[in-house]
Amino acid sequence: MQDVIHIxxxxxxxxxxxxxxxxxxxxxDKIEINDSHREKAALIFPILVEKLKAVMLQNPYQRAVVCxxxxxxxxxxxxASLLGHALQVSGIGSYILSGDNYPHRIPMQNDAERLRxxxxxxxSGLVASGLYRPEAxxxxRHLQETDTDADPALCASYPWLTIYQNEGKKALSGYLGxxxxxxxxxxSGIIQQFKTGAQALYLKRMGRTPLDLWYDRVDFSDKHVLIIEWTHGNSDRYVGVDIPILLNSTPQETLEHRRSRNRDGAVDSPFTTMVLEVEQRQLESQAHKAQIIVSKQGEVLSYAQYRQRMAQD
Incomplete structure (x- = not known):
């Protein structure tokens, strides 16, 4: 066991x-690694190594969980791939778990549930306000058919739409994450088993269809670091993460990146933008727990610097 700390x-x-x-x-899962990713991983790696040593000294199996x-x-x-691979080739067995395997619904069904x-x-909020009239x-019906009912630009034409969107965002915030x-x-159960020395774990796999759902038995006998890569990796709703790493981007940087990639074919849809805004607020509310924060430009930030950067956007 001492060899891990020595390495x-x-x-x-x-x-x-x-x-x-x-x-x-x-x-x-497909990854497209560029120089920016390598630079971030190289920046994070020595900081992560020092934190891993401290965590592993406290775990009888010398295991640590990173998100x-x-x-x-x-x-x-x-x-996450670069960090996990760097540890692996350095002699520290690692496994990269995707949190996107753990929704209750496959992506298509979950997207539909979010919209519902x-x-x-x-x-419901519009009805409670007394503004739900036949004309509204x-x-x-037309706005929903054209997927524009979440577009804030339309509130000037339909003032009642502000209440509709605000109440919908509240409901969405209670579901997302x-x-x-x-x-x-x-x-949480997987993390507990890993940190208490499990030699093998059954891990979930989720594809795009209802039939693409199964479990694989994964050998953990030589693994010392479990890396969870996930939007919600720093959430308060599960336990056991030792070292949260936040890769930060401002809402504008996120939107520009999605437009450049044309991700999911709906990067500019008002509802997609609303989902991203809600997720961004959740990330901000959890950021104080992050032990390493890196900006999109590749700078290590203190929490105070992070708050300042977000306030400027």
């Missing part, structure tokens, strides 16, 4: 990495 003590720089790189366990979290398009998968939650809450009902959407209990 960590000898690590000071990010190792040279060539060839195929290990990545998360989401089915069909890499952040908003859409910030490079969670790529950075938003619209149900929005209509008919307009809403909650136990209703995600199986935090299962992840």
């Amino acid at each position: 960590l003590s000898g690590l000071s720089q990010f190792p040279s990495i060539d060839g195929e790189i290990m990545h998360g366990d989401m089915p069909g 890499v979290c952040g908003g859409s398009g910030v490079g969670k998968s790529e950075t 939650v938003f619209r149900t809450g929005a209509v 009902r008919d307009t809403l 909650s136990e209703k959407e995600l199986n935090f209990a299962e992840l």
Whole structure:
């Protein structure tokens, strides 16, 4: 066991990495690593090594759990892959777990549930306000059919739409990143088993269809670091993460990145933008727990610097 601490003590720089790189366990997961991801991983690596030593000295099995979290398009998968691979080639067995395997619903069904939650809450709020009239009902039908009912630009034309959107966002905020959407209990159980020396674990796999759902038995006999890459990796709703890493991007940086990638074919939809805004607020509320914060430009930030950066956006 002492060899693990000894190996960590000898690590000071990010190792040279060539060839195929290990990545998360989401089915069909593809990573596209660029120089920016390598620079971030190289920046994080020596800080992470020092923190791993402190954590492993407190664990009888010399195991530690790291999360890499952040908003859409910030490079969670790529950075987690580089960190996990760097530890692995340095002699510290690692595994990269994708939190996206742990929603209660497959992506298509979860997207539909998010929209249902938003619209149900929005209509209920509009009814409670006394502004749900026949003309509003008919307009809403058209806006929903064209997926523009979450567009704030339309509130000038339909003042009642402000109440509709605000109430819908409240309902959506209660669903996104909650136990209703995600199986935090299962992840907490996995972490507990890992940290108490489990030699093998059954881990969930979730694809795009209802049939693409299964479990694989994974050998953990030589693993000392579990890296969870996930938007919600720093959530208060599950326990056991030792070292949270936040890859930060401002809302504007996130939107620009998604537009450049044309992700999911709906990067500019008002509802997608609302989802990103809610997730961004959740990330901000959890940021104080992060032990390492890195800006999109590749700077290590203190929490105070992070708050200042977000206030400027």
